[in-house]
Amino acid sequence: MKDTRATYSDFLNQNPKCGKDLEKSKHGQAIFKLLNEDRNIIAMVYTSKAGGPAIEAVALNVEAYFERHRPSDFDITKGQRRTVVGCMIKSILAPFGYVPLEPKTRRQKELSKTSNARYFSSGTCYEFKSGKGVTMKVVSKVEPIVTKGGMEDYML
Numbered sequence: 140m141k142d143t144r145a146t147y148s149d150f151l152n153q154n155p156k157c158g159k160d161l162e163k164s165k166h167g168q169a170i171f172k173l174l175n176e177d178r179n180i181i182a183m184v185y186t187s188k189a190g191g192p193a194i195e196a197v198a199l200n201v202e203a204y205f206e207r208h209r210p211s212d213f214d215i216t217k218g219q220r221r222t223v224v225g226c227m228i229k230s231i232l233a234p235f236g237y238v239p240l241e242p243k244t245r246r247q248k249e250l251s252k253t254s255n256a257r258y259f260s261s262g263t264c265y266e267f268k269s270g271k272g273v274t275m276k277v278v279s280k281v282e283p284i285v286t287k288g289g290m291e292d293y294m295l
Contacts, residue, residue, distance in 0.1 A: 143234055190264065192264050225263055240263075248262065
């Protein structure tokens, strides 16, 4: 099966207001790539299923990237760049069938105090809508562990 997740070009095409300066932004591309990793997509989907804003699942990862690199072209201390991260998330979740909640009054939600995010304080909540354009899915399953020993092999 072909991986049809969103690309950085998809994000730019879907969000022209995010700025032409992002086309060649290596830090913008790196943050998009970080958000588009399986573990982060899965975390955003599960946070969305639980009714929380998707950014809550990945805010610390984005903030850690920012702290490590301090990119002047992608300064998340500025509200516009935090909005760009939200647009990236919207593009990334779309192939999985996740769209912003409607009505708009239900869409934005504050992050929980336990998120420990420094720069992000709120984010968009998403809901699953099946239909055209849904090309990816998150699959969780339980499988037996094949072992050669006793119960100690099952202990965590």
